[in-house]
Amino acid sequence: xxxxxxxxxxxxxxxxxxxxxxxxxxxxxxxxxxxxxxxxxxxxxxxxxxxxxxxxxxxxxxxxxxxxxxxxxxxxxxxxxxxxxxxxxxxxxxxxxxxxxxxxxxxxxxxxxxxxxxxxxxxxxxxxxxxxxxxxxxxxxxxxxxxxxxxxxxxxxxxxxxxxx
Numbered sequence: 001x002x003x004x005x006x007x008x009x010x011x012x013x014x015x016x017x018x019x020x021x022x023x024x025x026x027x028x029x030x031x032x033x034x035x036x037x038x039x040x041x042x043x044x045x046x047x048x049x050x051x052x053x054x055x056x057x058x059x060x061x062x063x064x065x066x067x068x069x070x071x072x073x074x075x076x077x078x079x080x081x082x083x084x085x086x087x088x089x090x091x092x093x094x095x096x097x098x099x100x101x102x103x104x105x106x107x108x109x110x111x112x113x114x115x116x117x118x119x120x121x122x123x124x125x126x127x128x129x130x131x132x133x134x135x136x137x138x139x140x141x142x143x144x145x146x147x148x149x150x151x152x153x154x155x156x157x158x159x160x161x162x163x164x165x
Contacts, residue, residue, distance in 0.1 A: 006043055013055055014039075017062045024066040034065045108159045109152075117152035120145055 014035065021031035038061045041047040049057045109118055119138070123129045135142045 009042065009049070009054060009058070010039060013058050016055065017058055020059055020062050021066055024063070025069065030069060034062055034069065038062055038065060104160065104163065105156060108156050112155055112159055113152050117148050117155070120148040121152045121156075124149060 017035045017038065018031055021034045022028060025031050025034070038047065038058065041061075042049060042058075047057075047061060109121055113121065116138075120134060123134045123137070129137075131142045131145050134145045138145065
């Protein structure tokens with residue numbers, strides 16, 4: 001791409017790209033980073049835009065980048081919540097007549113979880129393994145490990161909640 005052509009694209013579309021990113025992200029710095037990334041890819045030729053569709057293509061690229069950033073934000077939030085849950089006290093205190101809290105959890109793990117969910121929970125909480133270690137041992141991605149753990153935790157919490165009603 002020629003410098004003059006790139007400058008023309010920048011001048012004509014930058015403000016609209018920034019507005020879209022700002023609207024989606026609610027963060028000025030992140031919006032500028034997203035637009036900068038898209039324009040850098042245009043300059044280096046990673047993104048090819050057609051003359052008659054410049055605005056639509058650029059705004060689509062910004063939109064997709066923002067969605068990816070929001071998804072990463074969401075995953076970070078979920079991981080933070082999960083870590084907070086791990087370090088917080090149990091939701092309810094078991095009564096004297098009921099099985100101990102850990103016994104109830106063990107029964108749920110053994111009887112309600114799929115074999116893969118059960119294995120991930122065991123690796124995380126009994127063997128104290130990290131996501132990376134679990135992923136390598138199981139031959140799956142870290143994201144898949146996370147999904148199994150989230151699914152298992154949801155089942156455990158739901159079962160504990162249902163048992164208290």
